[in-house]
Amino acid sequence: MNWVGNNLDLIGELTLVHLRQSIIALIAGFVLSVPLGWVAWRYRLVRSGVITITGLLYTIPSLALLILVPVVTGWYSIVSETNLIVALAIYAVAILVRAVADGLDSVDAGVRQASTAIGYGSFRRFWAVEFPLAGPVVLAGLRVASASTIALATVGILVGIQNIGYLFTNGLQRRIIPEVFAGVVAVVVLALVIDLLLVIAGRLLMPWTRGTKTVSRQANRTLVKA
Template identity: 35%
Template sequence: MAAPPDDCLARNEWICGEYLSTRRHILLDAVGQHLQLTAVSVLIGLAIALPLAVVARRWGWAAGPALAVTTILYTIPSLAMFSLLLPVYGLSATLVVAGLVLYSLTLLVRNILAGLRAVPEEIRQAARGMGYGPIRLLLTVELPLALPAAMAGLRIATVSAVSLVTVGAIVGFGGLGNLIYAGMNTYFKAQVLTASVLCVVIAILADLLLLLVQRLITPWTRAVRG
């Protein structure tokens, strides 16, 4: 007598290969949305944080307000943040991106500013003595030397964004969070576990990728450790 087919979906098991095979396209769509929301929000956050950190380094009085405002934004609970942004952006992916951008600012501004402040003053003086103007000094001396700290902030902000994207499920744009939310409402074990594991995998892979990029663009840090 032939063995009955594996029907782990009917048994509602946590680990179910049949779920992966029958819902592959749903998982791929959710992963794609998750990656897109994460990448867009972090890139926009970086585009805002970099000039903020440069201004805060250039004019010391601006550092306090910049860090204070971004820190306050980071302390707002995610559900409250999305609710506050709802009247402005409505139920859209832009709402999720805007919230993630605001959360990323404190991590990015603080680390970029720390990197700029860590550049030795004698290096700045030597560059000025060689005729470097403010912009050339920033682009060719200060920012490259600030890269290790900036990349550390970027890695933390990216992993944080991967996690926070799931909260976007409350407005229908949460990537894998949509599957987690729907699975919890229906107690669909395989869906909850699979989507959760994929979130962890994305966070780990994103961190490892950025670590590799950091090592490639800052080879002198390995030489110093050696």
């Protein structure tokens, strides 16, 4: 394990790069998934198509997607961090669109009627009532997407994009097992830390989810807060 102690700076630097790549991709995927998930929930005729098409994105092999992205976007250099982030965002969308649609589906119809009755327009009702109440389901999807994104980001090293994946390929090529082990631990720890932060953020932003509460209590608190 001397290798780990002698290369903590390298591990730390690669972890920060990996974190930045993953966070940007996750945020981009989330931003794209909200309107797509809303369309899938709002328009039943296209729901199956939207969810199926976005879900199928996850079946594209990661290496193939990394090669296809620059061709489609026009950024022809495969060795580009931007292409990796775009690919990771696509995988995040594949997970999060269904989560957003299912979350909105879980909101009680009576809550929508009550918010409309007190004067909420569709835009305000979505952001003040529907989306917050869909939050627990969306958060669950976000947690899955974050773990997936952090794990998949390591594939970027196969096309020359530096991150924790470097520890895997370099360690295997040079037969330095502690280096590979350090990469595995770094990915797991990073995924656990991000997951913990998401849970804490969920508790802070959705205090009504603490303990066992009925949908009506959730709705009342959301309406009062809004």
